[in-house]
Amino acid sequence: xxxVSQHNHHVILSEAASLELGxxxxxxxxxxxxxYVQYPGQHLQLLLxxxxxxxxxxxxxxxxxxxxxxxxxxxxxxxxxxxxxxxEYFCAVGASGTYKYIFGTGTRLKVLA
Amino acid sequence: EAQVTQNxxxxxxxxxxxxxxxxxxxxxxxYMSWYRQDPGLGLRQxxxxxxxxxTDKGDVxxxxxxxxxxxxxxxxxxxxxxxxxTSLYFCASSSMTDTQYFGPGTRxxxx
Numbered sequence: 001x002x003x004v005s006q007h008n009h010h011v012i013l014s015e016a017a018s019l020e021l022g023x024x025x026x027x028x029x030x031x032x033x034x035x036y037v038q039y040p041g042q043h044l045q046l047l048l049x050x051x052x053x054x055x056x057x058x059x060x061x062x063x064x065x066x067x068x069x070x071x072x073x074x075x076x077x078x079x080x081x082x083x084x085x086x087x088e089y090f091c092a093v094g095a096s097g098t099y100k101y102i103f104g105t106g107t108r109l110k111v112l113a
Numbered sequence: 114e115a116q117v118t119q120n121x122x123x124x125x126x127x128x129x130x131x132x133x134x135x136x137x138x139x140x141x142x143x144y145m146s147w148y149r150q151d152p153g154l155g156l157r158q159x160x161x162x163x164x165x166x167x168t169d170k171g172d173v174x175x176x177x178x179x180x181x182x183x184x185x186x187x188x189x190x191x192x193x194x195x196x197x198x199t200s201l202y203f204c205a206s207s208s209m210t211d212t213q214y215f216g217p218g219t220r221x222x223x224x
Contacts (some may be wrong), residue, residue: 009153034212043203043215044156090155094211099163100171101146101213105155 002027004093006104013081014112021076021107023091032094033074035065038106039087047089050074061085083113115140117216119204125222126194134189134219136204142214144207145187146171147179149200150218156203162187163209194223 007022025031035047048059055067065076074091091104117138126132138145146161148171158171162181176198178190187206191198199222205213 006155032211036213043217044205044213045215046212049212092156092213094209099144099161099169099209101158101161102172103148103156103158105153 002093002095002100002102004091004102004104006089006091006107008107009105010108010110012110012112015083016080017111019076019078019081019085019109021089021091021109023074023076023104025072025074025091025093025102027072027093027095027102030096032096033065033067034092034094035059035063035074035076036090036092036103037087038090044090047076081109081111083111085109086111115214117204117206117214119202119216119219121219122217123220125224127224128195129193132191132194132221134191134202134204134221136187136189136216137185138187138204138206138214139185140206140214141184142206142208143184144209145181146205146207146213147177147187147189148203148205149173149198150203151200159189159202194221196223199223 003026005024033050036044038044050057058064089107147159148156157173160179162168202219204216207213
């Protein structure tokens with residue numbers, strides 16, 4: 001069965017610390033990969049996405065993610081977090097050919113000022 | 114402005130009383146989807162639609178119905194709500210499996 005795993009459920013960092021959130025997926029076919037962010041009280045917004053090409057993709061607000069096909073991973077990174085990055089982050093997979101969209105369980109990030 | 118709208122935003126109801134949550138998008142997207150968000154479980158897809166009159170079950174379809182009679186609208190119907198359907202519901206639309214655009218959410222409480 002298709003699945004998306006996010007290994008870190010809660011992360012607490014101080015401002016200026018580096019961030020890496022793990023995401024692994026299970027699907028044998030072609031996928032589109034996404035990271036979404038949900039700020040407190042708001043709906044989900046796209047951070048970045050990968051469809052093909054350069055496996056290192058850059059998104060908004062200084063976030064980037066690297067697709068490693070051999071590891072079925074799409075980890076999110078940011079070199080220096082800010083207090084305003086406090087939010088919940090979701091990895092998602094859009095499975096081509098099935099039209100199904102699968103989200104991970106999310107990672108709650110709290111950045112201390 | 115490109116957007117997905119949902120109504121109502123908040124709803125408290127009682128077990129067994131049929132309800133409908135509306136969803137509308139103005140981006141001419143083919144693909145629309147409903148999710149429920151529960152603590153520790155992330156977003157789980159309830160139903161999705163690839164186009165008018167074409168719908169399919171997601172991972173948690175039990176107790177829900179949908180219809181897609183027009184491209185812009187994708188209502189979610191709970192014919193006999195139960196307390197385990199208390200949740201935060203999001204509608205989303207996209208151009209197939211591309212970026213999903215989410216509505217503001219509907220917080221449903223079933224007593």
